[in-house]
Amino acid sequence: MANDTLTGNRVTAIPRQPVSHAGLINAVEGTLADFLASQIAALDAVDPSLGGFARTARDLVLAGGKRLRPTFAYWGWRGVAGPAADSEPLLPALGALELMHTFALVHDDLMDDSATRRGRPTAHRIFAGQHGARFGSSAAVLVGDLCLVWADQLLARTPMPPATLLEVRARYDRMRVEAVAGQYLDVLGETDPRSWSVERALLVARHKTASYTVQWPLDFGLALAAADEPEVAEAYRVYGITIGEAFQLRDDLLGVYGDPAVTGKPAGDDLRTGKPTALLMLARQMATPAQLSELDGAGIDRKAQVVAETGAPTRIEEMIRTRVAEGLTAVTSAPIDPEARGVLIELATVATQRPA
Template sequence: MANDTFSATAPSFTPTAGPGSVDHAADLHHRVEQALSDFVLTETAALLDVDHALEPLLAAARDAVLGGGKRIRPLFAYWGWRSVAGPAAPVQPVLPALAALELLHAFALVHDDVMDRSATRRGRPTAHRALAAAHAGQRLRGDAERFGDSGAILVGDLCLVWADRLMSRAKVPAPALAGARAAYDRMRVEAIAGQFLDVLGDHARAWSPERALRTARLKTAGYTATWPLHYGAALAGATGAAFARGPLGRAYTRYGLAVGEAFQLRDDLLGLYGEPAVTGKPVGDDLGKPTMLLLLARARATAAQHAELDKLLAAEHPDVSRLAEVVRATGAARRLSDMITERVADAQSALADAPLDEPVRAALGELAAAVAWRAA
């Protein structure tokens, strides 16, 4: 299944770099990877010394954290920090706090995969599948699938604890760390609330486009862009209600909401039109969910298209290729693409009005487009 309809506006994701920064963002991915690797390998080695039977749990945790990823949340946090700290401030003191966001992300993904019964993530078995395979490989007693689910929940919990531990290693003044913690707590609470709405949507008899967007704001926008920006600014000392209500705080909230929604809407498109070799997941993995794409398709469908959509989605093994054709024929895919374009434009407008140095404004502008039109 190709995503030809959208290929002209879907460049690959690449980090951006501000020309005025001492610690370029282009180097941030490597720095974050190194910080995560050093931390996770040290933590897992210590636990392995407790009992070697923990190896399946620790292997799943290592893979969840170190098995790839775009690392965009530390990047948003970096620019939030850089915009306040200035171009000459060294990034090393805040690097643990930036990298900690990837541990939070790993927690969310592992639990999300259990809830969605996803088989793969980034082209590899999900944590619950890997642990179920370990159960079978060791010829343990009982149900392998239940063992995998239970172990994956613990993998996610471990990543959440690790996130707190790594964040606390940031070398910033206590008030700044406390301010960052407030943003961090809010992103966690909103992500959990959004995840519940996502689960509820799988079981609800009716779901509105407004609720689908609200779910995207809570589950995705807040902890992908909005709160990482505020979190980064707080690490540089811009904390509290005064910052949130000020011109930069308001701009970051508007920008983050627009980018986060665009990110989730792009996910909807990739879920049906993406290339599995690129996304790392099979197409049609989210067919049971009331995504904005499917809600738009139903709203725009003719009677015949509506009947076919119902039949395809009710099938035990849906014909994903045919479903993609019907959804495209309703115009829903193009409308969703237009919605992404509108949100990128709103993000750019928020930046234009913000009190930012030009390198930061340019980097965040490029980042908005890159994550909104990513291929994976």
């Protein structure tokens, strides 16, 4: 049963190469479900209320999502490991990325006071419904913290040589630092959005989103392969930054014009909070004095119309296309497994032309 993982009373098959996207995600989610079951049982044994707390955290982790971070990490690994390599040892490391992502989402939703995520109430809203707003905020912080601890624990279970895990951990730590740094800049920008700039908004996009969504997961995968491939590392870096920034620019557009039934998040949150995204900074830069006045004082729906009237969304679409083209050029010429190259090309489109 070398290619199976015994998980409780279930046997979860680890798909042989070539692997389907669904097969990969199912394997990662199976690993997460079994790990979280053991963690919940341990907390349940301390106090039933802790078990309920942990179950809420589990539900947030397993609530769906695009699972882009483990996907990019897998194909970063596969690009150098090749089609014959066994993917089963990667699963704890890939699952750890999703736990880290949940930590970031829970804290981000709390800072933005977002009502929904993936079509469901956010963590702080769930807990606020139990014991009020202050409890909701406090419990959401703790859920995020717990997910980050769980990510560390699951990563440590990756069955690889210590030297390999040390390199993997270095990428993981860099990813976390950049995500926190980007989030701080994001929060800072909201304190005085008029003093922000398009350039600084892109800096936030690079650190808050691009680095931990695409760039570092790819490099994380390269480290999992224990490969010393400078040319591949550089191609992954360029692809990761450009596709990651394009991903965030698409997110900026969806934050204003996305369909909540598809995105799972309310439309207009960025306009409501005054978040200085690249889209809104461009709109302010391109606006007439009359339009600028409306951007400062109109209602959410009218602000969205004004942003469109400035031409900023069209400019953002151009920026997305430019970045995708640069990223595809980098990965097309990289000395990696052909199937991995094809999937990374496809993922660039999936990540940047998505409806949610």
